[in-house]
Amino acid sequence: MQNTLQNERPTLSFWQIWNMCLGFMGIQFGFALQNANVSRIFQTLGAEIDDIPILWVAAPLTGLIVQPIIGYMSDKTWGRLGRRRPYFFYGAIVTTAALLVMPNSPTLWVAAGMLWIMDASINVTMEPFRALVGDNLPNRQRALGYSLQSFFIGVGAVIASSLPWVLTNWFDVSNTAAAGIIPPSVQYAFYVGGAFLLICVMWTVFTTSEYSPEQLAAFSDSAEANAQSEPKTTINFAKTMSVSGLVGVVIIAAVGGMGLEKELYLLGGLLLAFALLQGIAAWQQQRRYTGNGFFTVVYDVFTMPRAMRQLAWVQFFSWFSLFAMWIYTTGAVTSYHYHSVDVTSKAYNDGADWVGVLFAAYNGFAALAALVIPVMVKRFGIRVAHAINLIFGALSLVSFLLISDPAWLMVPMVGIGFAWASILSLPYAMLASALPSAKMGVYMGIFNFFIVIPQLLAASILGLILKHGFANQPIYALVIGGLSFVLAALSLTRVKLTN
Incomplete structure (x- = not known):
């Protein structure tokens, strides 16, 4: 990276962008292991199916608190490791430690507490990665940067989600254990994931440089950034x-x-x-x-750029769907397709392992979709392309109710993969031009509100809806998620792009 002041950020080489984004694959190891296995861990330690959403609340609540704080702090940070990299460094160390402890939780409350710690540290590591792309890349390369992040997310999640299944079927590690004991296949998967996360994040820390505050101030968007950095109006x-x-x-x-x-x-x-x-x-x-x-973050929530306000509903409904899928797919597949709710039975654990494979599959399809989506954007425009992918996701989630053979559940993973890849890239591409560089971190943290709030709402009401409307059958949570994807697609009609 050049270290000279200039009006435009210089174009980076493909391998510089590769190194900058590789750490995201490590972060995804943590998220994928969490998403595919935490419900299983909770049930193994005695949680009832309608208690799972409230146990999961730690993850989104932590993100709601941590991400805007870390975003604001990283905007103001400059030291030996730069602006964003200190948060990568220390967050990765704590996340790795949490991944090693989580599968050894002796009780349900310990597992819930470890989820809180693990998600907090993942958020500390993850939030500055989004801002780093905006810091280091010129506008013409930001789409490539976010697409490469999506690619690494897909690849990392494929490997991490399938680890318990791979360990059981390729290395003969047991996927069952006595009542209240987490199976060895899950334990070893978390150990491998922790090591991989640390290696990938540290690769980015030590191979990527950052622009100093003086260099960032000299770029062409600095006037806009400085103009938006102080409050202009009084909020009631x-x-x-x-x-x-x-x-x-x-x-x-x-x-x-x-x-x-x-x-x-x-x-x-x-x-x-x-x-x-x-x-x-x-x-x-x-x-x-x-x-x-404190005031800056609260003020910025009410004065966010118009594009953020318009994209809020799209993100809200999209992430409500994703959270329903993450917390209920294990219960849905094991009960509806494998016909078992006994967490010590082979049928249940075979079904839970298959969910890991399905999650790996949709992330693999997402990695491939990341290569196709730019073509869709060129052909249909960014809003229509995103809407198409969300509808793919809707049809895929609803199809879980219609498919009886669990082997055929691999088919809807294609549509979910396209929806996931699109959610991880296109909203950020639509938003990028609206964010001033000097506040890139804090706005990315605030944008996370529209990811976290629907997850908190899902944790509050999904269990109630299933209990009182669907006889506690988790398969219907996936149907509700499909309908929410449709609402997300319809919300795109409100988004007005300026370029």
């Missing part, structure tokens, strides 16, 4: 605080007064917490104490 936080606080109180009162399910306390509590944050921001605004990180 009191009004928005009153609305969210009132709704939160009503929900909590309804749970207590009407005997509704305890999961709704989470939804009400989140609304009250959001009201409290707005109240603090209102107090700071009144006293003109607006130069701190």
